[in-house]
Amino acid sequence: SYVLTQPPSVSVAPGKTARITCGGNNIGSKSVHWYQQKPGQAPVLVVYDDSDRPSGIPERFSGSNSGNTATLTISRVEAGDEADYYCQVWDSSSDHRVFGGGTKLTVL
Amino acid sequence: QVQLVQSGAEVKKPGASVKVSCKASGYTFTSYDINWVRQATGQGLEWMGWMNPNSGNTGYAQKFQGRVTMTRNTSISTAYMELSSLRSEDTAVYYCARGGYCSSTSCYSGDGMDVWGQGTTVTVSS
Numbered sequence: 333s334y335v336l337t338q339p340p341s342v343s344v345a346p347g348k349t350a351r352i353t354c355g356g357n358n359i360g361s362k363s364v365h366w367y368q369q370k371p372g373q374a375p376v377l378v379v380y381d382d383s384d385r386p387s388g389i390p391e392r393f394s395g396s397n398s399g400n401t402a403t404l405t406i407s408r409v410e411a412g413d414e415a416d417y418y419c420q421v422w423d424s425s426s427d428h429r430v431f432g433g434g435t436k437l438t439v440l
Numbered sequence: 441q442v443q444l445v446q447s448g449a450e451v452k453k454p455g456a457s458v459k460v461s462c463k464a465s466g467y468t469f470t471s472y473d474i475n476w477v478r479q480a481t482g483q484g485l486e487w488m489g490w491m492n493p494n495s496g497n498t499g500y501a502q503k504f505q506g507r508v509t510m511t512r513n514t515s516i517s518t519a520y521m522e523l524s525s526l527r528s529e530d531t532a533v534y535y536c537a538r539g540g541y542c543s544s545t546s547c548y549s550g551d552g553m554d555v556w557g558q559g560t561t562v563t564v565s566s
Binding site for chain 2: 333362363365367369374375376377380381386416418420422424426427428429430431432433434
């Protein structure tokens with residue numbers, strides 16, 4: 333089955349840029365979606381199809397995808413961005429949706 | 441507004457079954473697939489499967505094959521997920537989530553899941 337690998341944690345100072353990676357075999361050929369989850373809350377879609385943002389998501393959230401790595405970039409990080417972030421793809425060979433293990437973003 | 445509202449918390453004994461509901465509103469229920477995702481305490485998100493509300497067709501993650509059943513009642517725009525032969529490891533929060541666009545026969549699974557229910561806590565304990 334298809335595996336997505338994320339770093340367990342990323343730390344960043346307020347106002348700086350956070351980058352969260354998601355590794356997978358030839359992930360650049362797939363559409364990657366990113367979710368933000370705060371404690372006690374349901375996940376929220378923040379980036380879809382590699383780099384598009386749903387309405388209501390700040391422009392500070394952006395994404396890219398190439399080769400074996402997709403990246404979620406959060407610019408001008410705020411304290412409110414502290415959360416767990418998950419990448420997700422659809423594996424067409426198994427017809428399964430797959431999540432990465434998640435990355436805890438800490439704002440210092 | 442577009443929303444999914446799930447049923448309340450459940451406590452079950454090992455070996456029992458649980459059925460969680462997910463009521464859709466604010467959009468055409470049969471136009472988008474419904475996915476089920478679970479999360480054990482302190483753990484990541486785990487995709488369980490999907491259902492085409494139009495046709496009733498389903499697809500389950502291999503891990504849950506034979507134990508999970510996803511159904512729907514289109515007259516009340518509600519999806520259901522039933523998990524049987526419960527064990528302690530099934531203790532988790534269960535979410536429903538809206539996925540890709542569906543035709544009468546198939547759904548596009550490449551879309552992100554843009555609307556989520558509030559989650560239902562299922563506790564399995566003797």
